[in-house]
Amino acid sequence: MATEDKNRATAAAILPLVGGAANVSSIAHCMTRLRLGLHDRSLVDDEALKAIPAVLGVVEDETYQIVLGPGTVARVTPEFERLVEEERAAAPVVHTSEELAAQGAAIRARQKARNATPFKLFLRRIANIFVPLIPALIGCGIIAGLNGLLVNLEWLPAVTPALAAMASGFMALIAVFVGFNTAKEFGGTPILGGAVAAIIVFPGVARVDAFGQQLSPGQGGVLGALGAAVLAVYVEKWCRRWVPEALDVLVTPTLTVLVSGLVTIFGLMYVAGEVSSAIGTFADWLLSNGGAGAGFVLGGFFLPLVMLGLHQALIPIHTTLIEQQGYTVLLPILAMAGAGQVGAAVAVYFRLPRNESIRRTVRSALPAGLLGVGEPLIYGVSLPLGRPFITACVGGAFGGGFVGLFNQLGDTVGSTAIGPSGWALFPLLDGNHGLGSTIAVYAGGLVAGYVAGFVATYFFGFSQDLLTEFDVSQEPAPSKIAAGGPADPAGTGPGSPAKEPAGV
Structure with a gap:
């Protein structure tokens, strides 16, 4: 209970310093930061925010970002959302159309002015697909490390198989999560993206021949899942434009999975598999041959x-x-x-x-x-x-x-x-x-x-x-x-x- 009170107190200290609930247009968080969309940036008190003990710093980008650190941000954000909802319910704010239009124009101008190049926008989308997966990667990775230690020490042999299952389960199905997030990010139906990506990890693909070779479950990995889900989004959007509304609920999901699934099995899995293998081979070659030089460049330019x-x-x-x-x-x-x-x-x-x-x-x-x-x-x-x-x-x-x-x-x-x-x-x-x-x-x-x-x-x-x-x-x-x-x-x-x- 004390921890909950502390997190709520941090959220309560932040809210008035960013202009109150009426000034908050969106709330999200990543690994370390509370990311806020704000109507009016001038209402924010930067120095007072930095003086809050839990705040490690502030960063202004397309969203206003308050650095709270890993763990803390995941606990403070829900409390902040609750406080915003409570404040809005207690005192709903009415804006004139002129105010809303001016705020919208200012927000659009700021967003357009900052880093809106196509390449950076594409990279932002890639990050939006993979960043939500990081907590599971961390949790499963630590369990995998613990399991490896126990196996090497020959401790708890009855427990290590269970730990191995916990550590490996997510990675075995990561393609499905990538497909789900990709479709969501590119404006399609997330579950259809996940359904198409699931084909990649389905054991039955081992019975399929493509390009003169048998496919293997997982071939193409996350890159194949990403490509399959993007294709599914475009097929779905095409269907939404041309399929009559009366048939949409039956025809659109069927054609989306069928068309993108066939292309995935007889094309994307092979191509993505070759690319994935090339990435692994190049990384191994780079560090095996480049050694200190490669590490020097990578560490220095990051x-x-x-x-x-x-x-x-x-x-x-x-x-x-x-x-x-x-x-x-x-x-x-x-x-x-x-x-x-x-x-x-x-x-x-x-x-x-x-x-x-x-x-x-x-x-x-x-x-x-x-x-x-x-x-x-x-x-x-x-x-x-x-x-x-x-x-x-x-x-x-x-x-x-x-x-x-x-x-x-x-x-x-x-x-x-x-x-x-x-x-x-x-x-x-x-x-x-x-x-x-x-x-x-x-x-x-x-x-x-x-x-x-x-x-x-x-x-x-x-x-x-x-x-x-x-x-x-x-x-x-x-x-x-x-x-x-x-x-x-x-x-x-x-x-x-x-x-x-x-x-x-």
């Missing part, structure tokens, strides 16, 4: 990819690798970007001994950063300062190079799920040389990222002008820090509401 929203393109690749190999070898390397960020933040702390405002931000955001929640450090510390963001990338590169080197030497490090990073990734680690070796390599990569990020930032992260501006002996005035300072008229300084690219 933070900029996140900033551009391009990291979402990796989600299907991670999922495909987990399907094929039981883990993704890319995630532990990419997670080193967070280690570089932590090292850079610690260096900032020591380089600005008289700026208590930034040092306080570092202290409050470091625990989240160590657990893989990097937004508070990125948007509150390194990115507004400029150079420390680059040196954080250097730290990530060295950490990635460390893990990549061991991959080249034959000690593979992978993650059984996507989502967490930092210390939170330890329970999800898996590899080919035992859990102890895998943990040691990953921990060594984190240390390399911490140290490299610290050293690069401490010695190369600050110009003399930057030190003069930010290493102040008194508490910085809001006009200097919260608004970005005189050299930062756009208002992107530490403590200001950062502008996050689409898809982060």
Whole structure:
């Protein structure tokens, strides 16, 4: 009960600071953030929101995003939704048509101005398909790791088969969930997308010959499911246009499953299977031959990819690798970007001994950063300062190079799920040389990222002008820090509401 009260108190503290229920147009959440659609952005009190203990930071994108961290956001969001409903029921708000038209025009203009390129919109859709699956991937991945440990230790032999079933059940049917979410995202009937995708994992496809070879259940995996569901959406929409209303309930679902199902069996499963195999082969080749160099590049460029929203393109690749190999070898390397960020933040702390405002931000955001929640450090510390963001990338590169080197030497490090990073990734680690070796390599990569990020930032992260501006002996005035300072008229300084690219 105390936890429920705490979550409700957090929601109650947030609501008036975003303009109340009347200002909220939509509510959603992802792994770490409460995402709000707002009618009027000017009604939000950013500084007061950041002062709430549970709030790790705020980010403005197409939606206004309040960073609460994993776990917390899933508990606070339902309480926030209930409070909004209660406030609206108690005091319904009546808008004039002119007000609604003006608000709608402003919202559309803001959305159009920010990251509305076709490629980024496509990546956002891909993320919307796979992000809802992450909690199940994490839960099943941890159970799989626990089961592997018990099997290796020969403990609880009567229990391990049950754990194996729990860990594997979701992955065996993940294509169905991908198909369901894909149809929902592309404007079709979700259950029809799931029905077509289910063909891919149905054992009976083993009796089908396509392209001169027998199909195997699961061939094509999530990529095949995604393609099958998109095709089903287009077939369904065509049927809705041409099939008479009196026959729609019978003809449309039948033709949707029949046409897209045949194309899936006699085309998509084979093609998607070849693509999936190529992805796995390329990832293995890259780390076996590129080693430290490949890890250095991947770890160093991941933070900029996140900033551009391009990291979402990796989600299907991670999922495909987990399907094929039981883990993704890319995630532990990419997670080193967070280690570089932590090292850079610690260096900032020591380089600005008289700026208590930034040092306080570092202290409050470091625990989240160590657990893989990097937004508070990125948007509150390194990115507004400029150079420390680059040196954080250097730290990530060295950490990635460390893990990549061991991959080249034959000690593979992978993650059984996507989502967490930092210390939170330890329970999800898996590899080919035992859990102890895998943990040691990953921990060594984190240390390399911490140290490299610290050293690069401490010695190369600050110009003399930057030190003069930010290493102040008194508490910085809001006009200097919260608004970005005189050299930062756009208002992107530490403590200001950062502008996050689409898809982060």
